[in-house]
Amino acid sequence: MNTDEHRSSWAxxxxxxxxxxxxxxxxxxxxxxxxxxPKAITAAGEAIDLQYHMTLAVAAVVFILSQLGLAYVVLxxxxxxxxxxxxxGNNVLEAAWTSLTAILFIGLGLLGGKAWANGRMFEPNSDxxxxxxxxxxxxxxxxxxxxxxxxxxxxxxxxxxxxxLGNPLGLDSSDPASADDIVVPTLTVPVNREVELLLRSQxxxxxxxxxxxxxxxDAVPGSIVPVRFKAEQIGKYEVVCTQLCGLGHSxxxxxxxxxxxxDFVAFLKSNAG
Amino acid sequence: xxxxxxxxxxxEAPTGxxxxxxxxxxxxxxxIQYFLLALTAVMVxxxxxxxxxxxxxWPDAKLPFIANGIMTPAQYLALVTMHxxxxxxMVLTTAPQSGFGNYFLPIQIGAPDMxxxxxxMLSFWVTFVSFLCLVSAxxxxxxxxxxxxxxxxxxxxxxxxxxxxxxxxxxMWIVSIAFFCLGSLLGALNFIATxxxxxxxxxxxxxxxxxxxxxxxxxxxxxxxxxxxxxxxILLLLxxxxxxxxxxxxxxxxxxxxxxxxxxxxxxxxxxFWFFGHPEVxxxxxxxxxxxxxxxxTFCRKPIFGYKAxxxxxxxxxxxxxxxxxxxxxxxxxxxxxxFAFSIMTMAxxxxxxxxxxxxxxxxxxxxxxxxxxxxxxxxxxxxxxxxGLSGIFLAQPAVDNLLHATYYVVAHFHxxxxxxxIFGIFAATYFWFPxxxxxxxxxxLGKIHFWFTFVGAYCIFMPMHFLGLAGGIRRYADYTAISxxxxxxxxxxxxxxxxFVTATAQLVFLYNFFWSLKNGPKAGKNxxxxxxxxxxxxxxxxxxxxxxxxxxxxxxxxxxxxxGAAEDYIPQNxxxxxxxxxxxx
Numbered sequence: 001m002n003t004d005e006h007r008s009s010w011a012x013x014x015x016x017x018x019x020x021x022x023x024x025x026x027x028x029x030x031x032x033x034x035x036x037x038p039k040a041i042t043a044a045g046e047a048i049d050l051q052y053h054m055t056l057a058v059a060a061v062v063f064i065l066s067q068l069g070l071a072y073v074v075l076x077x078x079x080x081x082x083x084x085x086x087x088x089g090n091n092v093l094e095a096a097w098t099s100l101t102a103i104l105f106i107g108l109g110l111l112g113g114k115a116w117a118n119g120r121m122f123e124p125n126s127d128x129x130x131x132x133x134x135x136x137x138x139x140x141x142x143x144x145x146x147x148x149x150x151x152x153x154x155x156x157x158x159x160x161x162x163x164x165l166g167n168p169l170g171l172d173s174s175d176p177a178s179a180d181d182i183v184v185p186t187l188t189v190p191v192n193r194e195v196e197l198l199l200r201s202q203x204x205x206x207x208x209x210x211x212x213x214x215x216x217x218d219a220v221p222g223s224i225v226p227v228r229f230k231a232e233q234i235g236k237y238e239v240v241c242t243q244l245c246g247l248g249h250s251x252x253x254x255x256x257x258x259x260x261x262x263d264f265v266a267f268l269k270s271n272a273g
Numbered sequence: 274x275x276x277x278x279x280x281x282x283x284x285e286a287p288t289g290x291x292x293x294x295x296x297x298x299x300x301x302x303x304x305i306q307y308f309l310l311a312l313t314a315v316m317v318x319x320x321x322x323x324x325x326x327x328x329x330x331w332p333d334a335k336l337p338f339i340a341n342g343i344m345t346p347a348q349y350l351a352l353v354t355m356h357x358x359x360x361x362x363m364v365l366t367t368a369p370q371s372g373f374g375n376y377f378l379p380i381q382i383g384a385p386d387m388x389x390x391x392x393x394m395l396s397f398w399v400t401f402v403s404f405l406c407l408v409s410a411x412x413x414x415x416x417x418x419x420x421x422x423x424x425x426x427x428x429x430x431x432x433x434x435x436x437x438x439x440x441x442x443x444x445m446w447i448v449s450i451a452f453f454c455l456g457s458l459l460g461a462l463n464f465i466a467t468x469x470x471x472x473x474x475x476x477x478x479x480x481x482x483x484x485x486x487x488x489x490x491x492x493x494x495x496x497x498x499x500x501x502x503x504x505x506x507i508l509l510l511l512x513x514x515x516x517x518x519x520x521x522x523x524x525x526x527x528x529x530x531x532x533x534x535x536x537x538x539x540x541x542x543x544x545x546f547w548f549f550g551h552p553e554v555x556x557x558x559x560x561x562x563x564x565x566x567x568x569x570x571t572f573c574r575k576p577i578f579g580y581k582a583x584x585x586x587x588x589x590x591x592x593x594x595x596x597x598x599x600x601x602x603x604x605x606x607x608x609x610x611x612x613f614a615f616s617i618m619t620m621a622x623x624x625x626x627x628x629x630x631x632x633x634x635x636x637x638x639x640x641x642x643x644x645x646x647x648x649x650x651x652x653x654x655x656x657x658x659x660x661x662g663l664s665g666i667f668l669a670q671p672a673v674d675n676l677l678h679a680t681y682y683v684v685a686h687f688h689x690x691x692x693x694x695x696i697f698g699i700f701a702a703t704y705f706w707f708p709x710x711x712x713x714x715x716x717x718x719l720g721k722i723h724f725w726f727t728f729v730g731a732y733c734i735f736m737p738m739h740f741l742g743l744a745g746g747i748r749r750y751a752d753y754t755a756i757s758x759x760x761x762x763x764x765x766x767x768x769x770x771x772x773x774f775v776t777a778t779a780q781l782v783f784l785y786n787f788f789w790s791l792k793n794g795p796k797a798g799k800n801x802x803x804x805x806x807x808x809x810x811x812x813x814x815x816x817x818x819x820x821x822x823x824x825x826x827x828x829x830x831x832x833x834x835x836x837x838g839a840a841e842d843y844i845p846q847n848x849x850x851x852x853x854x855x856x857x858x859x
Contacts, residue, residue: 085639089579109620115672222522
C-alpha cells in the first residue's frame with residue numbers, strides 16, 4: 001500500500017514482553033506476601049497496614065494500566081507504514097486526567113492522616129495510666145530508664161556520664177528521685193497498656209524502629225521526642241537503629257519484650273535498687 | 274530550503290589549544306567538558322557501588338582499592354557516602370543540565386553562545402575544583418566521610434571523635450559541596466539570562482523545545498536551592514573548624530566526653546539540607562523529562578501531546594518541589610502536624626507527574642514509532658519514571674513511612690525515579706545528540722545491546738529492592754549479621770548484586786561505542802533524525818558561532834511532525850511558511 005521505509009524492529013515486540021514480565025513479576029510478588037512485614041501488634045499498626053494496602057491498591061491500578069498501556073502503544077504503533085493520527089492534544093482529556101489523579105492522590109493522603117495521628121498527636125499527660133519510659137541512645141547502644149516507684153525520673157548531668165562506672169546516662173545521685181530509677185539495656189513493657197517512650201540521644205542522631213509496632217522515630221540530641229504505643233501481643237521483638245550513626249550502625253540493636261502484667265511487676269522488682 | 278537569516282556579532286574563534294579546549298568560553302566545549310567530568314564521576318560512582326554489592330555478599334572478600342583488602346564497616350559507609358555524593362552532584366546535576374544544557378540550549382534557541390561566556394567557563398572550573406576536593410577525600414588521613422550524602426549533624430559536625438572519616442574527609446566533602454554550589458549558582462544565572470535575553474526572532478517562550486523548558490525550570494530551581502545548601506555548608510564548616518554551634522546542641526557526650534557546644538539544632542541542618550535536597554531531585558530529573566519528551570516526539574513522528582500542559586506541569590513540579598522537603602523528615606522529630614501538611618503537598622506533586630506520563634502515552638498513541646537507540650532510552654525513561662514515581666505515594670504518607678523509612682524501599686524508589694530514569698534521560702540525550710556534537714553516528718547495534726542490558730538490568734536491581742525494604746532491610750548497613758530478621762534476605766540480596774554486576778559490565782559496551790564511534794562512526798550529516806529544532810539546521814558539529822553567521826528566525830513550534838498537507842513529515846522551526854512544501858494532491 002505505501003512506499004515509506006518501514007522502521008519497525010524487534011524492539012517493538014521485545015519491549016512489551018519485558019514490560020509484561022516486569023509487571024507480572026512485581027504484582028505476583030506483592031500478592032504472594034512473601035516479603036510482607038510481620039503482623040502488627042498494635043491497633044495503630046493495623047491502621048497503618050490498612051492505609052498501606054489502600055495505597056497499594058491505588059498504586060497497583062495505576063502501575064498496571066500505565067505500564068501495560070505503554071507496552072500496548074509501543075507494540076501497536078510501531079512503524080508498519082501507517083499514517084500518523086495528527087493531534088496536538090486535548091484539553092478536556094487533560095483536565096479530566098488531572099482532576100482524577102488529584103482526587104485520588106490527595107484523597108489518599110488525607111485518609112492517611114488518621115493513621116499518622118495515632119501515637120504521634122496527643123495531649124501531653126492525657127492518660128493517667130500511661131507508662132513512661134525514657135530511651136537514651138548513644139554510639140552504639142540503647143538504654144531504657146524506668147522512673148521507679150516514685151514515678152519520677154531523677155536528674156541527669158552530662159558531666160557524670162561514665163559507662164565504665166556503670167552510669168551510662170549520667171544519673172545525678174544527689175537527686176533523691178534518681179535513687180530508684182531503673183536503667184536496663186532492653187525494653188520491657190506490659191501487654192495492653194499505653195506506653196510513652198521519651199526518645200533522647202547523647203551524641204549523634206539515632207533511631208528507634210520496631211517493625212511489629214509499625215513505629216519508627218529518630219532520637220535527636222538536644223531534644224526529647226515522645227511517641228506512644230499499646231502492644232497487644234506478648235512476645236520478643238527486635239529493636240534496631242535506622243539512622244546512620246557511625247561505624248557501628250549496623251550492629252546497634254536490642255529487644256522489646258512485651259510481657260504480662262505479672263511478669264512486668266516481676267521485671268521491675270528484679271531490677272529495683 | 275534555506276531560511277531567512279540575520280547576523281549577530283560574535284567573538285572570533287580562538288586558535289590556541291589552551292583557549293580552544295581547556296579554558297574555553299565556547300558553550301559547546303564547556304558542555305563537553307561537563308559531560309566528560311560526569312562520565313568520569315559516573316565510572317567512579319559505579320565502581321564504588323559494585324564494591325558495596327560485593328561486600329554485602331562476601332564481607333570477608335579481598336577487594337581492590339581497599340586499604341588492607343578487607344572492607345571495614347567504616348569503609349563501607351565511606352563508599353555509601355561517596356557513591357551518593359558523586360552520583361547526585363557530579364553526575365545527575367552535571368550531565369543533563371550543565372553538560373547537554375550548555376551545549377544545546379543556545380543552539381536550540383538560535384543564539385551564538387551563552388549570555389556570559391566567561392562566567393560559563395568559571396562555572397565549569399569551579400565545579401572541576403569541587404570534583405577534585407571530593408575525590409581527595411579518599412586519600413586524606415582516615416579516608417572519606419561516613420555520614421552519607423545527607424551529612425546529618427551531629428555525626429558530620431563533631432569531627433574526628435564521631436567516627437573515622439569525620440575529620441579531614443568530612444571537611445573536604447563540605448568544601449567540595451560549597452564549591453559545587455558556587456559553580457551551580459553561576460551556571461543557573463547564566464542559563465536564565467540566556468533563555469530570557471538570547472532567543473532568536475520568533476522564538477517565543479511557547480515555541481521553545483521542551484528540553485529548553487526543562488533547563489529553564491531547572492536553572493530557576495538551582496538558583497533558589499544551591500544558595501541554601503551553600504549557607505548550610507558554610508555553617509557546618511564553622512561548627513567543625515572554629516567551634517560555633519549552629520547545628521550542635523548543649524550536653525553532647527561522645528565516648529564519655531562532654532562536648533563544648535551549646536544552643537544549636539540538628540534539625541536545622543536537615544531543614545536547610547532538604548530545602549535544597551528535594552528541589553535537587555527535580556534538578557536531576559526535569560532535564561531528563563525535557564529530553565524524553567523531545568526524543569519521543571521526534572521518533573514517533575508526531576507532535577508532543579499537550580505541549581502547554583507539559584510546560585505547565587514542569588513549572589508546577591518546580592514550584593511544588595519547594596514545598597515538600599519535610600517529607601524526608603517525617604520521623605525526624607519534626608512536629609507531626611507539619612509532617613501531615615508536607616504529606617499532602619507531596620501527594621499533590623504526583624498530579625503534574627501524572628500529567629506528564631499521560632501526555633507521553635498520548636504522544637505515542639496513533640504515532641509511527643522508529644526504534645532507534647535514543648527512542649528506546651526515552652521509552653525506557655517513561656517506564657522507569659512511572660515505576661519509581663509510584664513507590665513515592667507510599668513514602669509520601671507519614672503513617673506508611675513509619676514502616677518504610679530508611680529501608681531499601683526508599684533506596685529502590687529514589688534510584689528508579691531520580692537515578693536510573695535520569696540516567697536514561699542522559700543516555701537518550703547522548704545517543705540523540707552525539708551525531709551533532711561529534712559529527713558521527715554511534716553504532717546502533719552496540720547501542721541496542723547497551724539499552725537492553727541496562728533496561729532489564731536496572732529493573733532486576735531495583736524492583737527486588739522494594740521487597741528487601743518491605744522485608745525489613747535497612748539501608749546503610751554494612752552487614753546483616755547482627756539483626757536476626759535480616760538473615761532471610763540473602764537470596765534476594767544475591768540476586769540484586771549479580772544483576773548489578775551484569776548491568777555495570779554492560780556499561781563497557783557504551784564506553785567502547787562512545788570512543789570507537791568518535792573516530793569510526795559513519796558521518797552524521799546535518800539532520801540524521803529528520804528533526805525539527807534549530808540544532809539540526811546547522812553543521813555537525815556546529816561552527817564556533819553555531820550557525821556560520823546565518824542566524825535563524827523561527828516561524829512555528831518545535832514539534833511539527835506529520836502535519837497534514839505537508840510533503841515532508843517534519844517542518845523545521847526556521848522554515849518560512851511560504852517555503853513549506855505541500856503534499857501533491859491526488
